[in-house]
Amino acid sequence: MLAIQFLTRLPTPQVRDFQPEMLAGAARWFPAVGLLLGTLLATIAWAGAQVDPWLAALLATLGWIWITGGLHLDGLADVADALGAAHRDPERLLAVMKDPHLGSFGVLALLGQVAAKLILVMLLARAGHWVVLLLAPAWARWGVFGWQTLPPLAPGLAERFGWRRAPLAPWGWALTLGALSLWLAPALLLAPVAVWLYRSWLARRLGGVSGDCLGTGIEIVETLLLLGAVVSTAI
Template identity: 35%
Template sequence: MPRTAPHQHWNGFLSAIGLLTILPVPASFFTRDYDVKTQSLATLYYPVVGAIIGAILFSVVWLSSDVFPIAVQAALVLFLWSLLTGGLHLDGLADSIDAFSAGHKDKSRILTIFKDPQSGPMAVTGLILVLLIKFTAIQTLLQGKHFVFVIVFIPTLARILASYYMASTAYVRKQGIASGINSEAYKANFLIALSLCFCVWTIHFSFVHALVSAFVLSAVYYAWRQVWLTRIGGYTGDCVGGLIEIIEVITCLALVTVH
């Protein structure tokens, strides 16, 4: 694999920031330095973006701990969590729910639904339930001694799995934000990152809890991947966003059991 210059990694990092968050990236970057190589390298930095999101969320909790009760803090964390991503992943989840429920296994219809900006009742219901679960989980986790760890860990793990998903699955559109990505060469990096997450989880809690949680998360990941492989033969950006939201929710629930 050809060597990658430092400035290309920097461009990949900026690309990940610009694509996954509302944090400011110079507008000129996407017209000057945004190419296929940058798109591919960006996937390496998705987990870093997740850690940055987690660090910002923890900062909000730390600064507001003496000002607001836990319920208000949980609401602030959830609000900022959604705001920092520009609602991108929630939108992906909503589109995925609509495509799954109304697509009827018709690939062209499913892809059309993915591009439809409107959300149906199933999607709205799904989003409400996901946000409700996140809110109650955050409220519970705020009372635990491991909150610093979990609030950074959750968005990071979700984006590692999302990166691995993109590296190991075909993109179905000829045009789109992921159309130029070929990150097959990075699969080993993401597997190493997942192994490190497992080790850190074991250190903070227990091997058994980490193992059971890893099994559940793996089952959810492979089920999600298989659904879209069967229906559209790969993934779209909405599939990635939906996966991130689902992994975050499942991880929240797993960590609540040992808060």
């Protein structure tokens, strides 16, 4: 329930006696929340496709934003603004990330991300590949397991997720999602590569991770998986 509350706007029963450590423990269920989100998105897209693939894409993209509350898009915009303004100054990078105002780099990142998802979902809807929408959000949230092992850039959510790790959870989810992808959408087996590439970039470019970086990674991996699935259908 805590994982659903943190990652979505879906209604759930209230978690009583909340402690910060509980949020760290809830991270093991992030891929499950991704599967729940994917199920809703695939259903929305399928319903819209009965009229037109573009309607399916519009409804799914808007649903994606509403269900998640724009949480990860906010992180993407913050990181884009920080990278655009920091000029390799670590202190400036963190200061811009914490700034609640939206800059031009963040606006451009949001426009590009939403446009990319809109077009890619339309192409998937036209091809009837609903299962990609089901599994891509789960794989993207699986990436948190790898990214949270980097040093935190500052006290915050990324640091909190590292308080309590479940060593078997990443492997269990990898096997589950890998088996489903091999059966239903082999193109999504590239997900661990995308997760690793983003982790390598974080380590090299930023030297650590923050909550905004986690959200950015989820958005990037989702889009890369949609793109990979679209390309694989065209080959």
